[in-house]
Each structure stands twice: as C-alpha cells, then as structure tokens.
Amino acid sequence: MVLPLLVLLWSCAARGPASPPEAAVRADAELHPDLVAQSALLRRQVLEPAEGVYVAVGFGLANIIFLEGPTGVVVIDAGEGRAPATEALAALRERTDKPLSALVLTHNHADHVMGGQVFVEAGPPEMPVWAHETTEVRVDEVVHVLREATWLRGQRMFGALLPPERETGDGIGMRLRFATEDIALARPTHTLAEAAVVEAGGLRVELLHAPGETDDQVIAWLPDRRILLPADNVYQAFPNLYTIRGTPPRDPLAWVDSLDRMRDLRPDLLVPQHTLPVLGQEAVQDVLTAWRDAIQFVHDQTVRGMNAGRTPDELAATITLPPHLAAHPWLAEHYGRVPWCVRGVYDGYLGWFDGRASTLEPLPPQERARRYQAAFQAGLPLADQVQAALDLGEWAWAAELAQLLVDADPQDRQARALLARALDGLARGHVNANAVNWYRTEALELRGEVTARVSPPDAAPLDLVDGLPLHAFMAAIPTRLQAEEVQEVDWRALFHFTEEEPSQAEAWYSLHVRRGVAELRRRDAQQAAAWREERAPDLVVTTSARTWKRVASGHEGAVGALASGRLRLEGGIDELLRLQGWLER
Ligand SMILES: [Zn+2]
16 A cells, blocks of 8 residues: 555656766856855765765765775665665775675665665675664655655755756755655664664774754764764754754754764764765864754744744844854855744744734635735725724734734834724634633733733742752753853853752753853763863852752842852852843843
8 A cells, every 4th residue: 555655656756866966056146156165065976084984975965974894884874765875885886895784874864764775785684774763663654644745845945846957956965866766765674772882894883862853863983983973963054953844843952962962972073974074073073062052042042032922033033143153164054044943943832823913813815815905906004904904893804904013113002002903803702712812911912901921930939949850940041041142252150069958969060151152061070070170160159959949049149148158159259140140030
C-alpha cells in the first residue's frame, strides 16, 4: 500500500537526479552577490581537511563524509538518493580502495539517508548502519498525514521547479537532487539513545545524541584526533530554527545546549554535513560560540518581547542580531532568517494567535478581498469606512479596519474607541465564552477602563517561593536580559549555592553576559573551579538557594541578606546591582 502511494506522491518530482550540479549558480543582476558567492563555495569538490577525512561537497544537498581508518572507511551520511551516493563513492575510490566498514546516518532528513543502500551494497555482508533510535520512525513519516503539504512546500523552498538558468542554489548546498525513483534507503541495523562507540575500519568513532536541527541529531567525535562532525547542528549560514517548508517548532534551548556540549569538547577540526570544514581550535570555538549566541539571542529576546505583550509581527520587525553576530561569516541569512525564527519561537510557546482580538476570527479571504476592493473604490477616509461598517453591524470588517487605525497611531483615542465598539459587536451573541471574554476585556482596555497586569513576584506566598526549584529562578535570567544595554559588555558571575538542608545539594551556575546574550550554565564543583580559573569573575555570589530565591523574588532585600551574612559577594554589591540593572524588572 505504501509503495504505490509513494510513487504517486513523488512522481511529480520536478527534475530528478539527472544533471549533477557541477557548475556554480550563474550570477545575474537579480541575484544577491553574496548568495551567488555562497553557491560558488558549495560547488562540487572533494576536500581532505585532515589526513583520511574526505568531504564530498556538492554531490547532493548534504555532504557525504568518509573517515578512512587503518583497515576500512566509515561513511557519515548517504546523500538524498542513489545518484549522489554513487558519484561520491566513485570519488572516494579515486583516493582509497579500503573496504567500507560502517555507515552512520546523522538524522532523518532525506538529504542524509536516501542513498544509504549504495554504501550497504558496496560494503561487507551485514554492514552496520547506525542511527538514533528515533530516526527510522521519522524517515517513515514521509508517508504521514502531511505528505502532500510538506512535498509541495519543499518544492518551492528548494527551487525544484526552477529552470537551470534561474537556479539559485539552496543556501547550504548546491541543490537537492531528490526523486522517488532514486531512493535507496538503508534501514538502521544499530541504534543509540544517548551515546555509542563505533569501532570500525580500525577507527574509534563516538556517536553522541545532540538534538538541534532535528530531535534525532547524532554527532560524531573522534577523540584521538579531536575531530568533530556536528551533523546539521552547524553550517555556514544562519540556522533554520524554523523552516518555511514546514516542521514543528525546533527547540532552540536544546540546540544551544548541544552546541555548548560541542564547545566543551574543544575540537581542532569541525566537519559539518553542509558547507565547508573549519580548521583550528580557536576558529572552531568562534563558530560554535557565535552560533549558540545567535540562537539564544533570538530565543531570549522573543520570549522577552512575548512577556512584554508584543505581537509576532512586531517582534519579527524589530528583533535584529547584535552587529557582531549579524556580520559573522557563519551567520549570513542564506538559509534561516531571523524574523522567521522569531515567529517560530513565538509559535512554539504561544501558538498562532497573536493576542489581538481583531485577528481572532477574521473574515474569509475572498470576502475580505472583495471588501477591500469596494473600500478602495469608494475612496472614503478610513475612519468613515469603519463608522459605516459599525452602522451596518459588520463587526469583523469594522474591527479589521479599526485595527489599522490603531496600528497607525496607538494613542489615537477615536481609533481606539472605534475598535472597542467593533469588539463589543463581535462579542454580542457569540457562543464562545473565551472569545466573548477576550473581546470585552480588550474593548475595556482600549477605552482605558482596565489594565491587564501581572502581579509582582513578591505577591506570591513565601512558602510557594521557598518550594519552587532554584533552577526556575536562574533560568529566568537570560530571557529577562535587556540585550540593547549589554551590546558591549563582557562580564562574568559565578553563583555558589551552599547546602542548607541535607535534602539540598550544593549547586553552581556560571553566568557570562557577553554582547547581547547571557550564557547560563549549571556546573559541578570541579567545572566551577576551572571556569573561575580560566578568567576571574566580576562577581561571585555565595548564598543558599532559599536566600537567593527570596532575594530574587523581592521577599528579602539584598542589603539585609548581606548584613546578616546569609549572602556573600566577591566583587561587591555594585556588581550585583549592575546585573540587576541589565534585567527587565
Ligand atoms: Zn541536511
């Protein structure tokens, strides 16, 4: 049943695997020169960034990487079909004739798995195929309920229907050469949950689960040579935290955490599955740090804006990377885009409703379009058209137009009154309690009769505050950071939470505020000491979890806690106040 469905589904594949993308994208006056340069970078080539590490770039969308050991070759990823895999294998054979020993699939995306059979056929009987334990299920979802939607959207995003003279490249690779008839999927024979060691070809390859671009992402680490293959968790373009072909929201904080674990490995060579390798420990740290900072920045500033009641449209229009990240060569927006990712983060937390009553139940698209046509033909002032709609009891249309007036001037009392009337109209006779409450409340707010407020933290009962986990208080720091205040700051604090009851263990947190981002890490005693050794912190806070929670929630003053000796500071109260000043109240 599945196979005919697949064929039917993918027979509309535009170009198939036929023409290999040998040539770079043709520059034309309509293409951004940086995008042309990016595609030129990703032209077909086999790189050898370290002895026995072969990176087949430009055979398909993703790189196919070969790790040559003393007795064999470990293949990392398989391309999107038989054609790219076969051509990459032929290129390997020009360099070594050692047998294939194992295949590792870094995650479920088609550009990494669909050529696997080519390598299995070329390898020994029962060649191991490694993947995360959830990868196979995700691969099989190509036939799930969204198959048509994701296929149609993918065709547009990857430019599958563009004629060769309009070819643009795909930002992180020359071209996705995907076609149904070219699928040569090899199913995993060995899986891992968190970690595994692959001994093959005389190599020892550590596989680590590192969720990021997908939840099943597996990175490969060669500890002896300090070589890291980060899969799709890093590439030379701004990350697709949200991809417009359509996926569920990707977890930005899990992605940041994976990048931090990669930084902790201190690799000397980074070989990603898209774009080109990075050589040298300092250069690798710079790329990984820029990436984790960019993702965290977008996450934290979106959350901060959400908490301030801003809409996704407003946030997408106003959140921009700090200049040093915007200019970073590994963060150009050739693949992901900051505004899309801001919307993705918003959507991941709060869903599709932007929190404005006028957008809750808009008119159907055709009716809306016809009304706009008629309104432009009438050529009357906007406020008059709102008034006319209100007089006719056309509440949704009145709300739509009145919202434009309010957006143009949020302080315009007349505009706010018109929108309030429209919302009251929408509430009239509505069957849904949530909708009626929202319409009526927002109408009151527009008239200035009520204000929606969050109760201050010190209003919470003390036993509730004492009972909350310490981590909740610490994790709230980065999302409260006023990024614009710390664009030039490079400041470090170490928090040491001492044991106060046998049930509570000691805990350490490091906080590095740097150029628009606050990196918060939980540490153990040894890591905390090493971090302190690396560079003296500007502030060291020593206190109990209970005291810190009470001070942070406003139940106790910092000065009183200092005087009583329950809070100790190295660096002085000025540094604590400095931190406080950078955070939203
Ligand atoms: Zn990929």
